[in-house]
Amino acid sequence: MGSLDTLQFSAGTDVGRVRKHNEDNYLVDRKLGLFVVADGMGGHAAGEVASALAVRTVHEVIKKERSLLEDFDNGASGAAKVSPKTVLNLLEYAVQRACALIHDEARRDVAKRGMGTTLSLLLISGPMAFIAHVGDSRIYLGRAGECRQITEDHTVINELIKRGKLTRDQIEKVAQKNAITRALGVYERVEVDTLSVELMPGDQFLMCSDGLHGYLKTDEELAGQLAETELEIVPRALIDLANSRGGKDNITSILIRVGVGTLVDDERARRLQLKREVLERMPLFGRLSERELLRIMQVAHARPYEAGEVVIREGDRGDELFIVLSGQVKVTRGEAVLSTLKMGEHFGEMALIRATPRSATVASDGPSEIIGK
Numbered sequence: 001m002g003s004l005d006t007l008q009f010s011a012g013t014d015v016g017r018v019r020k021h022n023e024d025n026y027l028v029d030r031k032l033g034l035f036v037v038a039d040g041m042g043g044h045a046a047g048e049v050a051s052a053l054a055v056r057t058v059h060e061v062i063k064k065e066r067s068l069l070e071d072f073d074n075g076a077s078g079a080a081k082v083s084p085k086t087v088l089n090l091l092e093y094a095v096q097r098a099c100a101l102i103h104d105e106a107r108r109d110v111a112k113r114g115m116g117t118t119l120s121l122l123l124i125s126g127p128m129a130f131i132a133h134v135g136d137s138r139i140y141l142g143r144a145g146e147c148r149q150i151t152e153d154h155t156v157i158n159e160l161i162k163r164g165k166l167t168r169d170q171i172e173k174v175a176q177k178n179a180i181t182r183a184l185g186v187y188e189r190v191e192v193d194t195l196s197v198e199l200m201p202g203d204q205f206l207m208c209s210d211g212l213h214g215y216l217k218t219d220e221e222l223a224g225q226l227a228e229t230e231l232e233i234v235p236r237a238l239i240d241l242a243n244s245r246g247g248k249d250n251i252t253s254i255l256i257r258v259g260v261g262t263l264v265d266d267e268r269a270r271r272l273q274l275k276r277e278v279l280e281r282m283p284l285f286g287r288l289s290e291r292e293l294l295r296i297m298q299v300a301h302a303r304p305y306e307a308g309e310v311v312i313r314e315g316d317r318g319d320e321l322f323i324v325l326s327g328q329v330k331v332t333r334g335e336a337v338l339s340t341l342k343m344g345e346h347f348g349e350m351a352l353i354r355a356t357p358r359s360a361t362v363a364s365d366g367p368s369e370i371i372g373k
Helices: 046-064 066-075 084-108 156-162 168-173 219-226 233-244 263-281 290-299
Strands: 008-014 024-029 034-041 119-125 128-134 138-143 146-149 193-198 204-208 251-257 301-305 310-312 322-326 328-333 336-342 361-364 368-372
Touching (some): 008 024, 008 233, 034 046, 034 251, 046 066, 046 084, 046 119, 066 084, 066 119, 084 193, 119 138, 146 219, 146 290, 193 290, 219 233, 233 251, 263 290, 263 322, 328 368
Antiparallel strands (some): 119 128, 128 193, 138 204, 204 251, 301 368, 310 361, 328 336, 328 361
């Protein structure tokens, strides 16, 4: 895709209207395709130390593996040398390394005890965006005129909502509702969320600290801001918006835009959008969040089948669910044709529920594409 050649970005940070020091830090390395936002915490400016150490360490670790990323980028259009999973493992290692160094620094210096930082990392390589995330800074994906959060807030309130212990109407009554449940440096290791996203021409990523997203009322409001054609205007406008609504915290934002790409990219984007629409229409996946749907897309790969090619065979064992992306398939048992399944319909789900042999044979009825694990 040559995505780094088409990347545009703009960034900004501000102390806000209440805080005396800016404990946010961010990094942009266009040549590496690396973008980082970190929001520090801790007294006596220790938060600023933690966020700066996190950003610097992550950058150094990933920069040392530039050749690995180049291999992935080159393999994206030829014989793959590096898998997306390997890239995600590198990002997690970099974050864990930063976490350990912050923790060690806090142990050595009493004035820095308890310091830590959030960290949201975006790496663009070839046709993919890779994310590593800890804490309550955020990454949003803007695509096709819509904007959705694709990281999860590691906060007390979000954890309570996830576990069904709290409704959104009860949020205001919770003390310390914005307290974070994960941060770099508090312990020697931290649980890191990772995610890979296939890029589409025109994608936008907004990275920000909670000093900004805490003042955003809706995703639609943010989508309106991202529609601004002058990219350089957006981060400053968002910072001004947060300050106009209180500015109680430090405010950082980075906006990254992916170029329109080539005709090959457009065709890949069309197929990617089709895959998303098919998955989203399924009752099984229809209620998922954007982040959860992207995780499904991360492991759901489409494979072409020729006419008559068998997808699953009666009597075989398996543990995969299949979805018809294009074309159609015939379901048979013995000599009898049971049904014909078309785009968006699925089969093989019983193997996920019970460890029993396949009850029918499914074969492609003409050329088709099937989504499987």
